[in-house]
Amino acid sequence: MTTFVDVTNAYRGAWARWHVFVPVYIAVRLLLVALIAPGVAIAVNLAVSLSDQTALTDQDIAAFILSPVGFVVAIAVLSIFLLAEVLVFSVMAGSLRMGESDAWRAGSSAIRLILSRLPALFSFAARFILRVLLLILPFAAVSALIAWWTLTEYDINYYLTFQPPSFWIAVGLIGAVMLAMAWVLIRRLSAWALGLHLVLFEGVAPASAFNISANRMEGKRGRLKIELAIWLVLRLVIAGLIATVAGLLFDLVPLQGAAHLRLALIYSLIVAGLWSLAGLILAATALGALAVLLDGFFEIKTSEPPHPEPGNLRVPLLGAVGAAAVAVLIGLWLGQGLLENIQAPDRAEVIGHRGAAALRPENTMAAVEKAIEDGADWVEIDVQESADGVVIVAHDSDFMKLAGVPTKVWDATMEDVAEIDIGSWFDPEYADERTPTLRQVLEAAKGRSKVIIELKYYGHDVDLENRVTALVEEFDMQDDIATMSLKYPAVQKMKKLRPDWRAGVLAATAVGDLSGLEGEFVAVNAAMATPGLVRSVQAAGKDIYVWTVNDPLQMSAMASMGVDGLITDRPAMANEVLRVRAEMGPAERLLLWFATTFGMSVDTETMRDESP
Template identity: 85%
Template sequence: MTSFSAVTKAYRDAWARRRIFVPIYVAVRLLLVALIAPGVAITVNLAVSLSNQTALTDQAIAAFVLSPAGFISAIVVLSLFLLAEVFVFAVMAGSLRMGESDPWRAGSAAIGLIISRLPNLFGFAVRFVLRVLLLVLPFALVSAVIAWWTLTEYDINYYLTFHPPSFWVAVVLIGVVLLAMAWVLIRRLSAWALSLHLVLFEGVHPAHAFNISDTRMEGKRGRLKIELAIWLILRLAISSAIAWMAGVLFSVVPLQGADNLRLALIYSLVIAGIWSLAGLVLAATALGALAVLLDGFFEIRTSEPPHPEPGSLRMPLFAVVGAAVAAVLIGLWFGQHLLARIQAPDRAEVIGHRGAAALRPENTMAAVLKAIEDGADWVEIDVQESADDVVIVAHDSDFMKLAGVNLKVWDATMEDLADIDIGSWFDPEFADERTPTLRQVLEAAKGKSKVIIELKYYGHDVDLENRVAAIVEEMAMQDDIATMSLKYPAVQKMKSIRPDWRAGVLAATAIGDLTGLEGDFIAVNAAMATPGLVRSVHAAGKDIYVWTVNDPLQMSAMASLGVDGLITDRPAMANEVLRIRAEMGPAERLLLWMATTFGMTVDTQAMRDESP
């Protein structure tokens, strides 16, 4: 039998056992989430306790991870997730040898086997994770050096937006490193292929399992490496085919106007549900196929029974049934509270991100005026200091993305800025746009919209906080502005020099309790927003804003969560979504929330605000 035939047969065998593999896969994944969550929480709490804050955000996380304690904590968290993968595969491999056609009995016996081998299985999993991490670490370090060498001359946003030659050099070099890493991993994993089986079915001590597996796989590793590569290619091909089919179906969603939004949502939700179910079945089937492949290389060489008798294992089954009942009860409770939240009136304000950055070049007067015209409650801008001590509006550390000019913001004078066109990159129509000052933005917004001023730091600031405060007070707009920053000490400084002003913490990532940080609001990446976070922020008497929300379904979902502000590149669209939501009943709002939970997006060209 050829390697390709062996792999396709493994997939067919796994598909034939889908009634066993899929329920076991889902049940074990849910169980492991419940089990590893406390471990992750303990590690995170330990990490935060080593600082003098209740939470660590972006820059603080980066600094912490680079410290010895932080590096160890990051490895522990990563290891917990890798351990979970080992246990999932162990249950799948165990169920394969049960010889049972009933998923409950096969799953019960497999869990019983895992429990009986738990100490040794845990020891194996720890050793396996450490071996994999030691193999991956050198390649990760080399990739980091390549990225530093090729992608640090200019602001990272320039590389991500325009993909210059150095970007592709980095992609190719890092790609080669990753291919080399994949080859090394496949080579070692093929030698360790039987180690888990030896621990599970022969009672071999974890310390010896890897060497014994290496010996037994002698002469077979080449074939297994080929089969593993084919298995992965087929897995990716099937996944791509499913995504392509879903994309085709999504492309015919009727989105010619806001009037069709309800019909589009129902149609799209059905597609998303089928897509999610197909992905789940594929994940379980592919893992089952891998178990079938590896099982074909294993022959038991001990007189010990390979597994407990399925019929004698009642307790795990009762435990699973009990967990299922508990999950249903929790789901009903959660559903009631969710519906109550969806029935609540929206309170979200619309915040124009860098003005109306989807329709005008970001952080320009054109973008600011467009956001005001589109009814934004707030206009959000980024500020830095120029070389001649003027507070200007700029996000990146240089002007490469906006103008192709290799000039750092802190080295630029107002005379320099007068010659730099920051609008043509977006559209030649905006060739006259120049970097505005904070004063110009405040003058344009006064009496029309409030302004959120994000303080940007690249290590060259002089007195940014005091200069911003002076300009705001000169304009008499203390009640119409708020400040925020990714740099938490800057938030603390603003609260110390102007305690009555609104100031907030901006976080793309965070660990710990965000509500314990100083500030009047929290601005988080939309992916971080959960019902629990929203409740805790509100309970602490603070507001929560989410960014950058440009998809109408996601806008609606965030409003359903009860966030206080939508930071968006499309203020007009956000206002329209909130208007449509106001006309919807609870069931329709629930549908909107569920659609986004399935990962749907419907931000098509037809729905974008194209007003002049």
């Protein structure tokens, strides 16, 4: 009970100093945006410069991080981000320990102290990350072995979709490993709890800070672990309460009737602003409470090195104001672009993902026909090679998810494929569906819809690109198809084979300049899409598609952003959203964009049976 009282007292103490903690927190955050962003940019540019590409995506990123140079760069980037958190916490701890009641004097003295220790703080951050990684590594290796043992017999999509017993065995075993890792981390982190204080307030060398902290925390770790757990729970509870209140206020937005749109927009902005402000105050107060808690465990054992005298915060304040001004200008610039997109007619094309995968079994002729009937501008499919050299339409490496058949695609002949029912899993009505060939899809789409062909690679392709090009040319559909792949060398190979054909890069994650990659378009995960990315890609003369967008509000938000294509399992819904948007005014469109920005969504999982 004493520990709970200590934590609540820490929160009370932090709240009593909100006039110090909140402005200092905001000022330091603004400074960090200006100071740390260049460091991250340098690290990212270094990573990209070591390749022959303008950007790294997915597999390239993983390969780079696993290389010696990539590992060092990754550690540097992580250290920069951790240093940001270290600096914020250091300012809070410094302003608390120096006992200044004036926010600017407290912030000034704390920032001066931190600047004088900056090299040591960066060294501490890098050493901290390495120590944590070394602790995590064996547990990660064991978890990877468990996953390999239990989840690699079939395609991963089968396990994620149907969650068979082996999936839950893996979840249980990996969960136990993660709990053990958490226990070890908590033990070590509680031992290192005073390391930052030692570097900051006693001038201890970063290399020695961890061991000295462990010695000083001997006999106190148990209490600290409990207090940290309570501190975290209280923070989550308060954040949950704030979100609940904000949700209740958003529910009061008057969405019905054109006359209420202006009021709804203003009301939404006010609620969103108050929510953001409350979150900011909570972050500052919780960090202050953590500083109070840890300060209670810290007693200086050596002569404290001289601290800078409190002065004015002119230089840091000017830096913060400058950073804030830059942020505002960027915000206005982005906002102006967004407003222009909101006001402009939508240019997005509708791309049926694996056909109309929400309404028919994916990558079947039924799904392809449905997408065409629903007015999709493009039908997107995945292709691989069968054992007898036929280009077939299949996404996974095997048929487990679609049919419960473990046969690998590259081991299946067309005779085998003809026996595999890939429709019943979706609905018994589609029991006659079989894996189609690319030939069948092109024949069905010719003159009715364009086709995006995603080239899938599982290390068993033989001559996929040449076989695809031969089929496309046989149907004389060069102008009605596009190819794309997660594997950038495949995109480059297609451009070399057929320079005039439309090709693009598919990316779930990326660093660097996507617009500089070869191809006529990029297709990115919707979570990656930003107004800045959209503008940069389009400024390079390329199109940008987003996937997989099934929520009508998100469809509207992506259209407002100005994307060129919506890759969706629901092409009919996407067309309807674009039709309705065409009849809306700017205020209504902006309201839809805000609704998505602040987390509103529509559950489309229940729509399958309701869709025509």
